Amino acid sequence: MKIFRTSLLALAAFAATPLSAQQITLYSGRGEPLVAPVIAAFTAETGIGVNVRYGGTSELAILLQEEGDRSPADVFWSQDPGAMGAIAGMMAQMPADVTDRVPAAYRDAEGRWVATSGRGRVMARSTERVADDALPGSMLDLTAPEWNGRIVWAPTNGSLHAHITAMRVMLGDDATRAWLEGIRDNNPIAVRNNTAIVQSILDGEGDIGLTNNYYISRARARADDSPVSQELFAAGDIGNLLLVAAVGVLESSRHHDEAVRFVEFLLSPAAQQFFVSETQEFEVVPGSAIQAGRMLTLEQVTEAAPEVDLNDLSDLEGTLQMLRDLEIL
Numbered sequence: 001m002k003i004f005r006t007s008l009l010a011l012a013a014f015a016a017t018p019l020s021a022q023q024i025t026l027y028s029g030r031g032e033p034l035v036a037p038v039i040a041a042f043t044a045e046t047g048i049g050v051n052v053r054y055g056g057t058s059e060l061a062i063l064l065q066e067e068g069d070r071s072p073a074d075v076f077w078s079q080d081p082g083a084m085g086a087i088a089g090m091m092a093q094m095p096a097d098v099t100d101r102v103p104a105a106y107r108d109a110e111g112r113w114v115a116t117s118g119r120g121r122v123m124a125r126s127t128e129r130v131a132d133d134a135l136p137g138s139m140l141d142l143t144a145p146e147w148n149g150r151i152v153w154a155p156t157n158g159s160l161h162a163h164i165t166a167m168r169v170m171l172g173d174d175a176t177r178a179w180l181e182g183i184r185d186n187n188p189i190a191v192r193n194n195t196a197i198v199q200s201i202l203d204g205e206g207d208i209g210l211t212n213n214y215y216i217s218r219a220r221a222r223a224d225d226s227p228v229s230q231e232l233f234a235a236g237d238i239g240n241l242l243l244v245a246a247v248g249v250l251e252s253s254r255h256h257d258e259a260v261r262f263v264e265f266l267l268s269p270a271a272q273q274f275f276v277s278e279t280q281e282f283e284v285v286p287g288s289a290i291q292a293g294r295m296l297t298l299e300q301v302t303e304a305a306p307e308v309d310l311n312d313l314s315d316l317e318g319t320l321q322m323l324r325d326l327e328i329l
């Protein structure tokens with residue numbers, strides 16, 4: 001899979017050192033190892049230079065709000081949709097021929113941001129201790145007595161927090177709190193992170209886990225016969241959320257066209273394949289990338305996804321408060 005990284009870097013190497021008359025500024029909540037190779041390839045192809053300010057997604061969103069129209073940023077690339085939703089009002093509308101490459105569920109309806117890749121929330125299942133016909137149809141069913149002591153989760157994990165925020169948007173705070181209480185009272189096994197969730201199932205401690213798709217792929221990549229599988233809940237269930245990274249162009253940008261070109265580049269097959277190969281996330285442009293050994297396709301995940309407006313996922317603090325109130329955190 002490293003071949004795709006190599007091809008991006010090779011493309012970058014062909015470029016003469018860019019004496020770019022044109023330069024854009026990117027605020028990136030995604031980390032440098034994932035972003036720098038893409039920027040090098042973009043500059044090689046377009047001659048447009050990119051200054052990057054790296055930071056936490058939430059901090060950068062707050063900084064953009066403070067800077068307002070005076071911000072030097074042309075582009076904001078967010079690790080999750082919540083922070084983008086919180087400042088969507090500052091983002092410019094992008095051309096439909098760019099944003100329409102991504103399925104409607106993974107872009108702003110007004111064209112102010114578009115996803116760049118996605119982490120699928122899925123269920124990890126012990127193939128030894130959970131039969132096919134025993135799988136829960138909904139994530140909400142995990143509060144049933146039959147799952148007592150068998151669920152593994154990672155209460156401090158950011159993807160779980162985003163998922164619970166989406167639950168609050170879709171089902172309301174009361175139903176979400178009731179579900180969390182039900183899970184808490186079902187004696188779940190709490191572990192540190194997503195890797196530990198899958199390991200717990202492999203070790204025979206837990207039988208079913210709530211995690212991101214690529215952690216199961218990784219375990220299977222290490223040993224093909226690992227007794228853990230990746231499952232979706234019934235179509236439309238809140239359990240099947242795709243959490244996306246998202247990018248948009250600031251309304252205040254004085255380099256709008258160059259900034260849109262950068263967004264376009266992130267949706268190109270070369271960039272989409274790079275994200276899939278590096279992070280094992282899902283591509284968001286259908287047909288733009290392949291991944292050996294992946295257990296679900298983007299089409300399957302999109303078809304099964306719940307209807308949640310990703311603009312509404314900004315109240316992380318409310319979610320953390322709920323978890324503290326229930327003494328889960």
Ligand SMILES: [Fe+2]
Nearest residue numbers: 119159194212
């Ligand atoms: Fe992760």
